[in-house]
Amino acid sequence: MAFSEEFLSELRARADMESVASSYVTLKRRGRILTGLCPFHNEKTPSFTVYPETQSYYCFGCGNGGDVITFIKNIENLDYVEAVRLLAERVGLDVPQDSRYDAGLFERRRRMFEANRLAARYFFKALYSEAGQAGLAYYHERGLSDAIIRKFGLGFAPKGWENLRRYLNGEGFSDRELFEANLIRKSSRSDRESYYDAFSERVMFPILDLRGNVLAFSGRAITPDAQRKYVNTSDTLVYKKGENLFALNLARKSKAGSLILCEGNMDVVALHQAGFDNAVAGLGTALTEQQAALLSRYTSEVLLCYDNDEAGQKAIRRALSILEKTTLHVKVIRMQGGKDPDEIIKTHGPERFRALLQDAANDVEYRIMQARGAYDVSTSDGKTAFLTDACKVLADLQSPVELDVYASRLAEETGVEKAAILAQAGQLRKTVSRKRERDRLRDARAAAAPAQKAIDAVNPERAKRLRAARAEETLLASIMHNPDIFSQIKGEIEPDDFVTAFNARVFAAVGACMQQYGHFSLSMLEGDFTPAESSAVAAILAQIPNLADTLQECRDCIRVMREEKGKVGRGEACSLSDSDFLKLFKP
Known part of the structure; x- marks a missing residue:
């Protein structure tokens, strides 16, 4: 054990499981226990349970469980020692030194954070040096001010393949450490082992966690002949791209009451500069369930702000399929007047984008809009096909009021009797209801499965005895x-x-x-x-x-x-x- 039990007992006594979990999850008391929506996976029915008597928690949906230290370790993506240190800092408890971890995982993570911090400082300083003039010109051409560059810590990786490596070697970091941090890469062009910088001639976007640690980087090419437009840090000891969001460290402080989810880093920076300080972005991947759970911790409403092209629409559909598993209220911003938010703000100004926010479609409106766009509704066949798809959307609605509102709109738009639309939706609803009941039973069985699977996986004798x-x-x-x-x-x-x-x-x-x-x-x-x-x-x-x-x-x-x-x-x-x-x- 890294710390004395006396110290850990004092830490647990001060860091009450209920109060710690409540800072991340909305909990409701049910007798001796508390329940809430799990922060580790998407769900609409609470399966996350806190047991005050034993100072522990367990999720019957995903099998995540432990005590208050385990909770912080998992929710903040820390190792054990870091979780102890963070908890101790929060409750004002001094952490005893323990040399047994100096050469272990904790030290490797600490060194990686430090290497990333120094790399971010190097890129920022390089941006304002003679070698960084091309990068600074790029930012200015994109309309970014020096103030917003400083706010995000943007930088530039100058031309060359040994600049960062030499600098960090000089700061005491070995090639092995830099390779593990994904700051340099191995060359396959020679018989002997050699390394080169991961980033060259790229504007640099540092990715920070909620505590201000630099986790990773995204580098965008500024030369037209670059083989790859973006080069991103791969997963490391301190970074999992599917579990983080760009600029969440800044956006979580916004008073807007919602989060705008964008496709790219530049869109986020442009929105923040224009006064929309609640913008965040994914990190080079389609939206993941972990990112959706992360969004749920900091807002109740998400506005999808993806590019106005087929790839963007596909990303919206993918995101909606993930977000519908949460309790988040989701809207889709329709990009009118530009292909992305950066272009809209440049061309029409922030007020135009603000109007788009106010006119954002909810998920039902968006799905109906997509169905409408797939057919020529000026023809009888097209109108029939459109209404068939639209009624499938209505069949999913749980609220009779919502159903009536959208049926009325469709009737007014198409000239088809509202009663006919409701009848069609009702027929489809029976099929949907049967499917929903099957899904409910499946989910009920699945809810009990993680606990049994967790035990069976490590106790193979259990099934036999x-x-x-x-x-x-x-x-x-x-x-x-x-x-x-x-x-x-x-x-x-x-x-x-x-x-x-x-x-x-x-x-x-x-x-x-x-x-x-x-x-x-x-x-x-x-x-x-x-x-x-x-x-x-x-x-x-x-x-x-x-x-x-x-x-x-x-x-x-x-x-x-x-x-x-x-x-x-x-x-x-x-x-x-x-x-x-x-x-x-x-x-």
Whole structure:
């Protein structure tokens, strides 16, 4: 363990699980527990559960679980030591030094952050040097002021393939460290190992996390003959592009009450300069579920602002399919007067873009608009096809009021009776309802699956010895929830009484913690159990409905375990060879 249990106990006491989780998730109390929408995956029905009594959490939708340290580690994308340090900083607790991590993962991440910070400073200074005049001219031609350049820390990678490498070597960073940070790359053109800068002759956009750490870079070519328009940092120890958003560190402070999701970095910078400080962008990939969950933490409304071309429309459809799984209110900005926000603002000014924001279509309006654009509605066949597709959209609506509003609009637009439109939507609705019910049942089954899968993945014996495993898990959950039970039964049971080896390990680890510290927390498993194993223990701990409420029920669990252990013993004895059987009776 990296830190003393005394320190970790004090940290957990100050960093209450409920209050920490509440700063990221809206929680509602349900008796002894609290529930909310999971911040780790998209969902509309709350499956994220906080247990104040055990200072733990578990999501029955995705299987993510642990204690307050695990929560911060996962939600902030930190390693264990960084999570402890962040929590300690928040509650005003001094962190004791521990040299055992100096050469480990924590130190590698710290060095990578520092290398990225120095690289960002290098690119910024280079922009205002003689070597950076081409980059500065590019920014100015795009209408960016020096003030907005400073706000975003924009920079320039000068021509050449050893500039950044030499600078960072001089700052004490090895080629191996720079390669791991994706700041330099290996050359395949020579027999000996050699490296070159990842970025050359590119304007540079640093990507920051919410704490101001430089995670990565996006470099845009300024020469027409460049093979690639953009070069982006690949995933590293500190950066996962599908889990971050460009400029969220700035946009989350906006008072706008919504976030504008753009395609490109330049669109975001241009919008911020024009006064739309709630703009963010993806990072070279289609919108991911992790990014949607990230958006949900900081806003209740997202406005999609993608380019007005086929690729942009495809990206909108993809984003809508992801965002509809969340509780976010989604609108689509229709790019009229330019292909992207940067062009619209340059050509028509910020007020034109503000008008587009106000006229943004919700997801229903957008889908109907897309259906309309696919047909020639001036013909009978085209109008019929359009209404058929539009009624499919209406069939998805849950609100009778919404259904009536859109049916009225379609009737007025097409001249078709509203009753006919409602009838068509009603027929389709029956099909949709049956599908929705099948999906609901599937989701209900799936909701219970992660916990079982988490346990089954690390305890393969469970499926074969299910009665024993369930008794073991109920006993373990009872012990972890109530240290008094352990003190009363510790003389009645040993790890050898367990049928499944994994649960025996858990019991031994929990027992050791109880004996030494008088209590148990999931973070005490750090170092002895893998992340998958720790998730399985969290799933066991989350079995509130199955807890044995009395000492006698715990003893009943022990009885079942011994009965099942006896069956295993008899089965093993039957399969022993004569020589192995005789060994059992050796003095």
